[in-house]
Amino acid sequence: MINVKGLVIAERDVGESAKSVTLLTGAMGCIEVYVRGGKKSKKSISSTQLFCYSDFSLEDKLDSRGDIHYYYNSSEPIKLFYNIRxxxxxxxxxxxxxxxxxxxxxxxxxxxxxxxxxxxxxxxxxxxxxxxxxxxxxxxxxxxxxxxxxxxxxxxxxxxxxxxxxxxxxxxxxxxxxxxxxxxxxxxxxxxxxxxxxxxxxxxxxxxxxxxxxxxxxxxxxxxxxxxxxxxxxxxxxxxxxxxxxxxxxxxx
Ligand SMILES: [Zn+2]
CATH class of the missing domain: 1.20.1440.120 (Recombination protein O, C-terminal domain)
Structure with a gap:
């Protein structure tokens, strides 16, 4: 599990209920994060919208090729930049x-x-x-x-x-x-x-x-x-x- 502060700069639907987001972070550059049930989950909805800045807790998993994939676990919103939207x-x-x-x-x-x-x-x-x-x-x-x-x-x-x-x-x-x-x-x-x-x-x-x-x-x-x-x-x-x-x-x- 890793904790990182990130800003959502892109979001994409994956299948019917999931989505993935691109987070801009200061420590890790840009990372892709898969959000299970992301389109419907109340738990993730505010933090995974475009331009939301949050403290994320992510699971990191290695695949068979040695690439790391990140999965959303939980988040604490820091700044939602609501007025921009x-x-x-x-x-x-x-x-x-x-x-x-x-x-x-x-x-x-x-x-x-x-x-x-x-x-x-x-x-x-x-x-x-x-x-x-x-x-x-x-x-x-x-x-x-x-x-x-x-x-x-x-x-x-x-x-x-x-x-x-x-x-x-x-x-x-x-x-x-x-x-x-x-x-x-x-x-x-x-x-x-x-x-x-x-x-x-x-x-x-x-x-x-x-x-x-x-x-x-x-x-x-x-x-x-x-x-x-x-x-x-x-x-x-x-x-x-x-x-x-x-x-x-x-x-x-
Ligand atoms: Zn000169």
Whole structure:
């Protein structure tokens, strides 16, 4: 028997009465858990719904090939993120975050930072967020920081040639993740070259580098938020090599 805190990021029906859920955990990455009678059982119903965060007690069994399978035993809900499910736009954004998590390599390495980022973002999303700009801000933070925590953190401290920290314009290469000052832009691949002004650079640096405790503590104007959302969306598409249907759905609402 093992005990682990986990957040449900996917659920699937198995046969007529059972289901399986994917749990994001800080200690074990993503794990699949089989819930016997899961569709009807009152015992498991609140903890095994999408976006519920609970303390799970699981049975682990080895099969003949040496793979471990996890079975639900009991759970104690910690946070149900109930408000997210009450609002279509917020629910759609949370589904996009879940799809990113399932697709990202975070499912393999058990990163505590990914867990922390996800819970902190859902706590923000669970508050009364009526402002569409605030939802966009959460989207930008989650997209960029998730990539940072899963091995794609760009080198944003300064120009990669002369280490200059700040210029009115800095070139960012999407492919290499490096910054270049205007003096050293020779050879920048135009296709992957994005020019940051100082505000844009500050916003991207902040999200990528600040301690997670302060991650949501910045303000941004409507104009720059629109730019930032385009940038972080492109960053995700570039590194994951695909676009996400859940994002398209969120944008349509
Ligand atoms: Zn330079």
């Amino acid at each position: 009450l609002d279509a736009k917020r629910a759609a954004l949370a589904c996009y975050f879940a799809e990113l998590l399932l697709f990202s390599s975070s499912c393999g390495d058990g990163s505590g930072e990914v867990m922390r980022l996800t819970l902190n973002t859902l706590y923000m999303l669970d508050k009364d967020v009526d402002d569409i700009g605030e939802l966009e801000r959460l989207k930008c933070v989650f997209e960029l920081r998730l990539l940072c925590e899963t091995g794609f953190r760009p080198a944003l401290v300064g120009c990669h040639v002369c280490y200059k920290h700040l210029c009115p314009e800095m070139h960012f290469n999407m492919k290499t993740g490096q910054l270049t000052c205007p003096e050293h832009t020779d050879g920048v691949d135009a296709l992957y070259d994005i020019v940051f002004d100082e505000v844009q650079l500050f916003a991207v640096r902040y999200i990528a580098l600040v301690d997670q405790k302060q991650l949501f503590g910045f303000k941004i104007s409507e104009k720059y938020l629109e730019w930032l959302s385009g940038f972080t969306g492109r960053f995700v598409e570039y590194h994951f090599g695909k676009s996400f249907d859940t994002l398209k759905f969120y944008k349509q609402l």
